[in-house]
Amino acid sequence: MSIIVANGTAEVESNLKNILEDVSKVSIEEKNIFKIGISGGSALKYFTNAVLAMRKDFSKWKIFFCDERVVPEDSEDSTYGTVKRGLLMKNIFKDEQFIKIKPDLNASEAAKEYIQQMEQYFKKGAVPEFDVLLLGMGPDGHICSLFPGHKLLDETSVWVAPIEDSPKPPPCRITLTLPVVNNARNCIFVATGEDKADIAKKVLIDKDEQLPAARVQPNSGNLYWIVEKAVTKYFD
Numbered sequence: 655m656s657i658i659v660a661n662g663t664a665e666v667e668s669n670l671k672n673i674l675e676d677v678s679k680v681s682i683e684e685k686n687i688f689k690i691g692i693s694g695g696s697a698l699k700y701f702t703n704a705v706l707a708m709r710k711d712f713s714k715w716k717i718f719f720c721d722e723r724v725v726p727e728d729s730e731d732s733t734y735g736t737v738k739r740g741l742l743m744k745n746i747f748k749d750e751q752f753i754k755i756k757p758d759l760n761a762s763e764a765a766k767e768y769i770q771q772m773e774q775y776f777k778k779g780a781v782p783e784f785d786v787l788l789l790g791m792g793p794d795g796h797i798c799s800l801f802p803g804h805k806l807l808d809e810t811s812v813w814v815a816p817i818e819d820s821p822k823p824p825p826c827r828i829t830l831t832l833p834v835v836n837n838a839r840n841c842i843f844v845a846t847g848e849d850k851a852d853i854a855k856k857v858l859i860d861k862d863e864q865l866p867a868a869r870v871q872p873n874s875g876n877l878y879w880i881v882e883k884a885v886t887k888y889f890d
């Protein structure tokens with residue numbers, strides 16, 4: 655695990671940019687495609703700024719969602735909608751580069767349909783191997799839409815699961831499951847702000863596996879934590 659301590663959010667973004675440039679280059683050289691899963695919240699903002707600073711050819715990128723809220727695309731809660739209102743409109747990506755949910759379905763149908771879309775990009779019968787999963791961590795230690803104490807944390811039978819009782823609104827979502835998260839070639843967390851200091855200590859120092867973020871332990875991939883200095887306040 656690499657913990658990268660950044661002085662401020664601009665340094666968070668530049669570290670993220672550097673890692674994404676390196677790993678996307680390797681993936682495209684090896685396989686002619688780069689498959690990344692992105693999260694909502696502040697991670698999405700840092701992703702957007704890192705991408706805007708790159709000024710490169712993104713045509714080989716395919717962008718998936720680590721989780722998504724089952725809401726219409728024009729809702730402020732839609733992660734894809736937020737991307738669409740930002741990066742797409744700046745003509746950085748084409749709409750077809752995004753693998754997105756069908757928001758008219760219910761959560762259960764949307765999760766199944768998302769798996770079918772993923773099957774076009776990952777080997778059938780094997781756990782999908784993302785090149786990068788970009789993860790945020792909630793103040794309760796959640797990742798994707800996998801919340802502490804929720805039964806979905808133990809879900810191993812599907813790549814993508816529905817959730818209809820998310821403790822954080824909106825309640826209906828789909829989420830990658832932990833076996834998929836841990837099979838990624840690179841998991842990159844971004845965590846900023848002093849309000850993440852307490853939970854970051856529990857996850858990174860105490861390694862409390864009740865917390866979803868502490869259960870991100872890639873099988874053979876790399877794990878990066880890009881954290882602002884304030885997040886490491888209780889590390890000593």
Ligand SMILES: O=C(O)[C@H](O)[C@@H](O)[C@H](O)[C@H](O)COP(=O)(O)O
Pocket residue numbers: 693694695696697721789790791792793796797798799822845846
């Ligand atoms: O679907 C969601 O509710 C968010 O995407 C959520 O999972 C987010 O990633 C974390 O809460 C961290 O968000 P912040 O970094 O903004 O605190």
